Amino acid sequence: MLKTGAEHLESLRDGRVVFVGGERVMDVTTHPAFRHGAQSIAAIYDMKAAPENRDFMTYEENGGRYSGYFLRARSKADLEFRSRVHRAIAAQTYGMFGRSPDHVASFVTGMSLAPEVFGKYADNLMAHYEHMRKNDIYATYAIIPPQAGRNPEPYKKLNIPVPTLRVVREEDDGLVISGQKMLATGAAYTNEIWIGNITPLAPDQAEQSITCSMPCNAPGLELWSRKPLARDVKAEFENPLAYRYDESDCMLLCNEVKVPWEKVFVHNDAALASQIYVKTPSHTYGNHQSNVRFHSKLQLILGLAGKITKASGADQVPAVRETLGKLAAWEGMLDAAIHGQIQSAEEWPTEGFMCFNRRFQYAALNWCTENHSIIIDQLRELCGGSVFQMPADISVMGDAHMRSQFEKYWTTPQTEAVERMKLYKLAWDLTGSEFAGRHQQYEKFYAGASFVVRNYNYMHTDWKSLEGVAEHLMSSYGIPAEYL
Numbered sequence: 001m002l003k004t005g006a007e008h009l010e011s012l013r014d015g016r017v018v019f020v021g022g023e024r025v026m027d028v029t030t031h032p033a034f035r036h037g038a039q040s041i042a043a044i045y046d047m048k049a050a051p052e053n054r055d056f057m058t059y060e061e062n063g064g065r066y067s068g069y070f071l072r073a074r075s076k077a078d079l080e081f082r083s084r085v086h087r088a089i090a091a092q093t094y095g096m097f098g099r100s101p102d103h104v105a106s107f108v109t110g111m112s113l114a115p116e117v118f119g120k121y122a123d124n125l126m127a128h129y130e131h132m133r134k135n136d137i138y139a140t141y142a143i144i145p146p147q148a149g150r151n152p153e154p155y156k157k158l159n160i161p162v163p164t165l166r167v168v169r170e171e172d173d174g175l176v177i178s179g180q181k182m183l184a185t186g187a188a189y190t191n192e193i194w195i196g197n198i199t200p201l202a203p204d205q206a207e208q209s210i211t212c213s214m215p216c217n218a219p220g221l222e223l224w225s226r227k228p229l230a231r232d233v234k235a236e237f238e239n240p241l242a243y244r245y246d247e248s249d250c251m252l253l254c255n256e257v258k259v260p261w262e263k264v265f266v267h268n269d270a271a272l273a274s275q276i277y278v279k280t281p282s283h284t285y286g287n288h289q290s291n292v293r294f295h296s297k298l299q300l301i302l303g304l305a306g307k308i309t310k311a312s313g314a315d316q317v318p319a320v321r322e323t324l325g326k327l328a329a330w331e332g333m334l335d336a337a338i339h340g341q342i343q344s345a346e347e348w349p350t351e352g353f354m355c356f357n358r359r360f361q362y363a364a365l366n367w368c369t370e371n372h373s374i375i376i377d378q379l380r381e382l383c384g385g386s387v388f389q390m391p392a393d394i395s396v397m398g399d400a401h402m403r404s405q406f407e408k409y410w411t412t413p414q415t416e417a418v419e420r421m422k423l424y425k426l427a428w429d430l431t432g433s434e435f436a437g438r439h440q441q442y443e444k445f446y447a448g449a450s451f452v453v454r455n456y457n458y459m460h461t462d463w464k465s466l467e468g469v470a471e472h473l474m475s476s477y478g479i480p481a482e483y484l
Contacts, residue, residue, distance in 0.1 A: 001064075001065075001066075001134055001135060001136050002045075002048060002049045002058060002065060002066075002067065002136055003045050003049065003136040004045055004046055004049050005039075005041075005042030005043060005044075005045045005046040005049075006042070007045070008041065008042055008045045008136075008138065009029045009038060009039075009042050011191055012027075012028055012029050012038065012189065012191075013027055013029060014215070014216065014217040015217045016028075016216045016217040016221075016223065017217075017221065017222045017223065018034075018188055018222075018223045018225060018250070019222065019223070019224050019225060020033050020225050020227075020228055020231075025188075025225075028188045028189065032228075032230070032231045033225070033228030033230060033231040033248075034188045034189070034228065034230070034248060035230075036230050036243055036244050036246075037188070037189060037230060037244070037245065037246050037247055037248060038188075038189050039244075040092075040093060040097070040244050040245055041097075041100075041101070041138070041189045043092060044089055044092055044093070044100065044101060045101075045136075047088065047089075047092060048067055048068075053088075056068075056084065056085075056088070057085050057088060059071050059081070064133075064134065066133045066134070066136075067085075067101070067102075067105070067133065067136055068081060068082060068084075068085035069082060069085050069086065069101070069102035069105045069106050069109065069289070070105060070109050070129075070132070070133035071109070072109060072112060072113055072353065073353065073354040073355070074352060074353060074354060075354055076342055076343070076345050076354060078354060079341075079342045079345055079354055079355075079356060080342055082106075082285075082288075083288065083292060083338065083342060085102065086102055086106075086288070086289045086292040086293065087292055087295075087296065089101070089102050089293075090289075090292050090293040090295070090296035090297075091296050093244075093245055093296075094241075094245070094296060094297060094300045095293045095294060095295070095296035095297025095298070095299075095300065096241060096244075096245035096247070096297065096439075097186070097245060097247045097293075098185060098186075098247065098290070098293060098442060098446055099140050099141075099185040099186035099190075099247060100186075100289075100293070101138040102289050103140075103286055103289050103290070103293075104139040104140055104141050104194055104286070105132060105133075105137070105138075105139065106282075106285040106286045106288070106289050107141070107194070107277070107282045107283070107285065107286040108125075108128065108129050108132055108139070108194070108282070109129065109133075109285055110280055110281035110282035110283070110284060110285030110286065110355075111125055111129070111276060111280045111281075111282045112125065112126060112129040113280060113281050113349055113350070113353045113355075114279065114280040114281070114349040114350065117272075117275070117276055117279045117280050118265055118266065118272075118276065119269075119272070121264060121265045121266065121267070124261075124262055124263065124264060124265055125265050127262065128213055128263065128265070132192075135191075137191050137192055138189065138190045138191050138192075139190055139191065139192040139193065139194055139213070140184050140185060140186045140187050140190045140192075140193055140194070141184070141193065141194040141195070141196065142181035142182060142183065142184040142187075142193055142194075142195055142196075142252040143181070143194070143195070143196040143197060143198040144181065144182050144183065144197075144198060144199060145164040145165070145180075145181065145182070145197075145199075145208065146163050146164060146180045146181070146182050146251070147182075148163070152164070162179075163179055163180045164179050164180065164181075164208055165177055165178070165179030165180055165181045165195065165208065165210070165252070165254055166178065166179050166207040166208045166210070167207045167210050167267070167268075168256070171258075173258075173260060173261065174258050174259050174260040174261050174263075174264070175210065175212070175258070175259045175261070175264060175267065176256055176257065176258055176259070177195075177210055177212075177254050177256075177257050177259060178254050178255060178256055178257070179253075179254060180251060180252060180253055180254075181195055181251075181252040181254075182251055182252070183249050183250070183251065184223065184249070184250045184251070184252045185247060185248070185249045185250075185442075185446075186247045186248060187216060187223050187248065187250040187252070188223065188225065188248040188250065189247070189248065190216060191215065191216060192213055192214065192215050192216060193213065193214055193216060193221075193252065194211075194212075194213050195210065195211065195212050195213070195214065195252070196210075196211040196212075196265075196266070196273065196276075196277075197209060197211065197273040197274050198274060198277060198448065199274060199448070199452070200270075200271075200274045201270040201271075201273055201274065202270065203270050203271075204270075205270050206268045206269065206270045207268070208270075208273075209266055209267065209268060209269050209270045209272070209273035210259075210264070210266065210267055210273075211264070211265040211266035211267075211273055211276065212259045212263050212264050212265060213263045213265075214257065214259060214263065218257050218258075219257065219258070220254060220255040220256050220257040220258075221252070221253070221254055221255075221257050222252075222253040222254075222255070223250040223251075223252065223253075224250055224251040224253060225248055225249070225250050226248075226249045226250070227434075228246060228248070229242040229246040229434055229435045229438065230242050230243055230244075230246040234393065235393075235394065237393075237394045237422065237425065238393055238394065238425060239425070239429050239433055239435060240425065240426055240429060241426070241429040241430065241433075241435050242429060242433060242434070242435035245435075246435065246438075249438075249442075278456075278459070279349075280349060281348065281349060281353075281355040281356075283456075284355055284356050284358050284361050285355070285356070287361055287362075287365050287447065288338070288341060288356045288361055290365060290368070290446070290447065291334070291337070291338050291341070291361060291364045291365060291368065292338055294334070294368040294372075294443070295331070295334050295335055295338060298330070298331050298334060298375065299331060300430075301327070301375060301376070301379055301430065302324075302327050302328060302331050304379065304423070304426065304427055304430065305323075305324060305327055305378070305379050305382050306324060307423055308379075308382050308383055308386070308423060308424075308427060309324065309382055310414055310415075311386075311412065311414050311415040311420055311423055312386065312412065312414065313412075313413070313414055314382070320382065323378055323381070323382065324382075326378070327375065327378055330371070330375065333367075334364060334367065334368070337360055337363065337364040337367070338364065340357065340360045341356040341357045341360045341361050341364070342356065342357075344357040344360060345357055346358065358460045359457070359460045359461060359462075362453070362456040362457045362460055363457060365447055365453055365456070366453045366454060366456075366457055368443070369443065369444060369445075369446070369447055369450065369453055370450065372439075372440070372443035372444065373440055373443075373444065376430065376431055376436070376440065379427065379430065379431055380431045380432070383424070383427050383428075383431060386424055387424045387427060387428045387431070387432065389410075389424075390410075390420075390421045390424050390425070391406065391410075391421070394418075394421065397418070
């Protein structure tokens with residue numbers, strides 16, 4: 001099954017409980033805080049379902065047709081196909097939707113390559129994978145405990161409840177869970193939420209190890225949104241990115257939510273809860289998408305940098321060209337790293353399945369999380385004070401006198417006034433707006449804290465081979481003969 005955009009929007013009118021401050025949002029597809037983001041997601045579904053994209057973005061298996069990101073790769077060509085699907089989706093949103101429909105779907109698809117890792121819940125995992133692809137499900141995840149709740153001791157000393165999500169009891173037909181999880185990015189627009197633990201748990205935290213899936217309208221589930229960034233945008237011209245691509249971030253709050261046994265994937269196993277992501281291709285499949293998505297965003301940044309310097313004539317300054325050259329080199333390097341993950345693919349986790357090169361993927365992931373702020377700063381420097389030269393908003397065009405003055409004094413030899421204002425408004429939405437601030441924070445932490453990402457790189461490096469290089473050199477010389 002391939003959903004259309006209209007079908008996806010209709011699926012979101014399911015009675016889910018979403019709060020923006022003290023207001024309950026009754027319909028995310030029409031509420032000012034979410035409607036434009038919902039339309040952006042619908043556009044992805046329409047793109048996938050379009051007849052001209054049938055062979056480019058979907059695949060057929062056993063008589064069914066599915067979204068391309070559910071493909072279990074058995075060759076490099078399959079990995080190339082998956083990567084092209086990610087590129088098309090990322091290009092549709094200019095890399096602004098980190099948790100687009102292909103992200104968590106890729107995590108689950110990666111898990112399906114090694115279901116035995118899940119032990120007695122292996123059949124549940126495979127059934128869930130089939131459910132997702134057959135129904136073209138858009139899922140997000142909440143796989144980190146709330147920051148303040150990671151150490152239970154202060155709560156115990158004050159005799160107050162620990163907020164972290166956990167199993168509160170088992171029943172014949174499933175588990176009951178209560179507590180908080182963070183951070184369900186995109187949850188306002190998704191059908192389901194995967195709950196789990198990407199960070200290791202202590203042995204005595206087994207009740208927190210629950211890994212499961214639930215629909216966004218599950219009884220007892222509440223989504224508490226951060227401040228929406230699209231709600232107060234007067235016009236798309238003013239904040240084009242916030243207007244279209246505020247993907248939402250929600251804290252997940254469960255109040256006695258029932259999870260059927262068939263939707264349980266890990267239970268009472270503190271060690272396995274985090275291992276499922278790296279003992280299967282899950283983390284690599286999902287974060288290849290992250291690499292591709294970041295590259296699309298970097299292409300937008302680089303294109304804006306070029307246009308901004310041309311708008312003022314600064315592109316003729318050698319120092320400015322040097323900065324543009326540096327940004328171009330970074331974009332090319334990331335593109336090469338993404339292609340390298342395919343060209344150096346691994347036959348893993350079992351014979352017959354292919355996985356993106358894990359070391360190259362984690363190296364790119366580390367580079368992206370470390371350098372986004374630096375890249376944005378480069379764009380900020382190229383903008384200089386020009387973003388503050390523009391009128392407050394485009395309403396100046398509604399007054400004949402102001403319009404003539406604006407067009408007279410704000411036009412440059414390179415760019416006419418309105419186009420110049422449009423350019424700088426877009427640049428501000430990437431560098432200085434509240435939307436830009438959210439992205440600064442997101443890009444730094446979406447894959448976990450920096451030490452976590454670096455540890456993935458440590459884990460997937462062939463240290464024996466590298467140390468062998470040093471040992472080979474050291475073995476080629478010794479103590480001078482006169483000292484023997």
